[in-house]
Amino acid sequence: MAKRPSKQSGHKAGALSAQITVPAFEVKQGDVEFFVFKLLASRLWPMVSINRRSETEDRGYQRVLSNARVEAVANHIRAGRPLPNNVLIALDKATFDAQAGTLTIPAGKDIGWVIDGQHRIAGAHEAAGDEDIELCVFAFVGVDQEFQIEQFVTINREQKGVPTSLVYDLLSHLPSRKRPADVANERAAEIANQLRNDTKSPLSGRIVVTQSPGKGQISITNFVRKVAPLVHPDRGALKVFTLPEQEQIIANYFSALKDTFSEQWAKADNIFLRTVGFGAMMNMFEEIFAIVLSAQRGFTVPDIKEVLKGMAHFDFSQWSLIGSGNKAEMEAAQEFRTDFNRSRAAAPSGKRIRL
Incomplete structure (x- = not known):
């Protein structure tokens, strides 16, 4: 199992040692397509990278990982409660076999980037030693950083918290x-x-x-x-x-x-x-x-x-x-x-x- 998540800033590098193929289905919305699949938290966290915003340089877009939020998610899962929210990532490369209904993700470093849900992924991975849950993953393939930032901004600007x-x-x-x-x-x-x-x-x-x-x-x-x-x-x-x-x-x-x-x-x-x-x-x-x-x-x-x-x-x-x-x-x-x-x-x- 990968190192326990911790509060960190800057780039979090993920890696996949061998390619994986998962059952998936394709979703098209206008000119955009993405893929939906499920993956165990213990497998997802180590493979994804996080492009965090730098305090001193104009790069990155994710916030700093909060230990408190990670632990809150982990405790929620350990208590046997569901985590039905999806997480959104961008895969640099992946191939979809429509006939087989599978998505193949090649091995490598920095092969997938978290757009939304870093605390859910990290918290689920934290709890994996007690309860390794499946996460519902929505994945874009081959999109650039500008597209990722647009999605991140849209999600975080438009969502309204309950008072x-x-x-x-x-x-x-x-x-x-x-x-x-x-x-x-x-x-x-x-x-x-x-x-x-x-x-x-x-x-x-x-x-x-x-x-x-x-x-x-x-x-x-x-x-x-x-x-x-x-x-x-x-x-x-x-x-x-x-x-x-x-x-x-x-x-x-x-x-x-x-x-x-x-x-x-x-x-x-x-x-x-x-x-x-x-x-x-x-x-x-x-x-x-x-x-x-x-x-x-x-x-x-x-x-x-x-x-x-x-x-x-x-x-x-x-x-x-x-x-x-x-x-x-x-x-x-x-x-x-x-x-x-x-x-x-x-x-x-x-x-x-x-x-």
Whole structure:
């Protein structure tokens, strides 16, 4: 079996060591013809190539492969659920025998290119060790890259996603199909998309979806990882709030951090938007949220800044030296917590935060 799919950019080279012949049928639409056949995921992924878009050069057209999406597809298949969508590829060379009803694909490298469905193919291949499913493949033969890009753009520009609000409304009818953790992830992703697209949000343009985050940015995967537990429908600290309220709470929190630690926020490599800093401050969120609500009876930006003002001196420089991962985030959060508790204890009695 080929190497497990992983998040990657650039060209993914596929290869076929020996030619294969598969049952197929021809479909004609106007002046265009394509072929339909089925192939096991364990055979399809290794043979196809992916021409991914370069961030620095004018070449390629596919997005970066997302590990989270691949794993979601794989888990869907492992759970015994069907994946009825077709995938669309372009074969450089293939011959169709109309009398036999077969399509022969010759051996070689870069013999087939994925136009639509890279995450489905990769996820199905990921699950193949447990359940190797057949995928329905639509294949053009002998088409150039311009034609491939045209198909890719048409598919991705014209398709309309179901509104998330409708998905949430329908989830109650599928209790065995949608886990609370899935609902939390979807809700966190919706909050991320709202905040990154809202020009008034402190995270406007700061959350990236299709590429690796640069300085002053975080990935949507990282955002969802830390926010989903807060909006978990069973146990999240923000579960009782509506979606707009949850969005506003998160926005207010980061606006207050931006104002309180303005010098740090202004840096190109903003510590709050690095994995360790974002993780640490999200680890602190529930504590700060509870204290602000108790002391200020609200969670507006001024409310949060009033509670955090004693921390304006905090030195974040050490956070750059402790690495990344959950352990580093917990260590950074504990440093902040210790200083935070010290500053609260030292506050004048007349201004002491009420607990």
